[in-house]
Amino acid sequence: MSLTQWLTILGLVFGGCCANVSALESLVKGKPNMGSILTFCQFGFIAVEGYIQHFSISHPKRLFIKPTHIPVYRWMCSVVLFFFVSILNNSVWQYDISVPFHIIFRSSATGITMIIGYMFGKRYTKKQILSTVMLTVGCIVVTLSNANTADPTGETVDKGDFYLGIIILALACVLMSLLGLHNEYLFRTYGNHWREGFFYSHFLSVPLALFILPTLHKEWKVIWDLSVEDIAVGNYFKLPFLDTKLNKNFGWLTFNCVTQYFCVRGVNMLAGSTTALTLNIVLMIRKFVSLLLSMYFFGNRLTFDGYVGSIMVLVGATMYSYASMKK
Template sequence: MVGAELTYITLSQWLIIVYQVFGGCCTNVFVLETLFKNNKSDYSLTTIITFSQFLFVSILSYFPNADFKQSNLRSLYLKPTQIPIKNWLVLVAMFFTTSILNNAVSKFNITIPVHIIFRSSGTVVTVLVGRMFGKKRYNRDQIISVVIISFGILIANLPLAISETSYHHFKVNYDFVIGLSILLSTSILGAFMGLYNELLFKKYGTYWQESLFYTHFLALPLFLFVSPIVIKEFNIIWYDKNYITPEIKISQQFINLLLNVGSQYFCITGVNILASKTTALTVTVVLVVRKFISLIMSVLWFGNELTISGLVGAMTVLSGALYYSYATNKKNKEDNIKLE
């Protein structure tokens, strides 16, 4: 679906990517919405969810980076890094910030469908950042696809930001606008993160397992600044009275949290493998298609309202993403002909 850039990924790798990105990420969104729907407290639970994801991924991704024979306790039995730690620290700061902000937007009347549609703007932002800061070139068809995606996002979100209260009088939903502003900020930061990650892989090699571990592990100390919220939200989940069964006194919300962090690990592993094999923009387009599937699940399963403008906007965004796939494949063929 994403064109010739993926032709050098083996069939087994491609199957793993499809399973982890689409299976893991869609399951993650499904369980996340279940956590939000069952939350009866005044806390959003986003901080404990983010912390649990970072901790769980750090633990599981530690072992591929460990060397218990050649290393020692002082270095936590870790192998020497192929990419300097200072480079990982830059990526960690961006990754931690985007993760916290993306989960925090639920406080600003941003529903899961709106969140999914707007996050699809990552393709647009990635193109702009790549052109302005990465010296990347895009053909006419790729630019047209970006315009289509931008138009779809505008159609889907503008009616939600501004509502008509009376004849020719409009009211701005400021909470919604703030939420969209946060999402825009995370999209911009995410585009820089993708570009920076791509540059690191080109310079040092595609060490995606090292990337997965250090981007999560080095971020754990940052949660000390929000530790009171982490503890409070964990207690809310742990002591929730909605048990699995009357006989098994285990909180269903706690099980949902475990399912969320587990699916997040599979999701982000697939994304890291894909990022190590292709460009930042192609990764973004693959995730746009995945988000569209999550959007359908959110509307059909949880009964989230999707207005006519939202549906039209979502279909327009998907069309733009698929058109980008065609444009990228066309560009790669033209570049190969020139090289010959």
């Protein structure tokens, strides 16, 4: 790749993804119960962009969408899994799960993937197993350090919500592993048509929102309406040249959706231009940068045990990537 291509991709990955995480944290800090509307808006934005890319005037019977390389019915399993994974991941903010912990926990999900892969006949090298053990131990250390952190006010804190959040995150990791194995089978059978899968996993997930329509309506009102409390604390901004006030949470939600697109575009450009090892290492560095930004801008802190566990997760993930490429 040329220097210009590298700068473009790294700008999208680090700029888009880190800005996306910052927008997410700004939103969930004030409104932690916004997981469903956040997922729906992200899906809707990417589905519209993907529809423009796949639009074909020659296929009116297919809703003006180009023919697929992989049969649509084959995507249905991916769509359902992806929808529930996204809903679960965006629902944990109401259970005392911080953004740094969310990043670390999801980075250490390799152990779950390995166990499920083994059940489906995949085999792993000793280095892969060793790195996964390091990942898992690191994640346990971080989890225990978060669970034992005292409340700044000195009051006793009920950790039931925190442990429930961990269970939800673990379930999301299991479903994500199944999703990865299913997509791996599809790409091995029909070819690596990731752009098509990216579009259909979002486009076909939008109708599933009908099952959570009451929740979406309630969360949208909280996002859009300006409460007396929002006005009192200045949680709004004025549109230029218009005498209109908008809830800042609506702005963060919009910014999150836009940066999500740039983030995913950068990751897929990198995936198509480099090796899997380079991709994994760049993404691991990106997660580490997001972790540092979250701690700097939002005041999140880890205990000494938390830092040790985080380093174990990062080193273990890098080792796993290298061992997988050697295999």
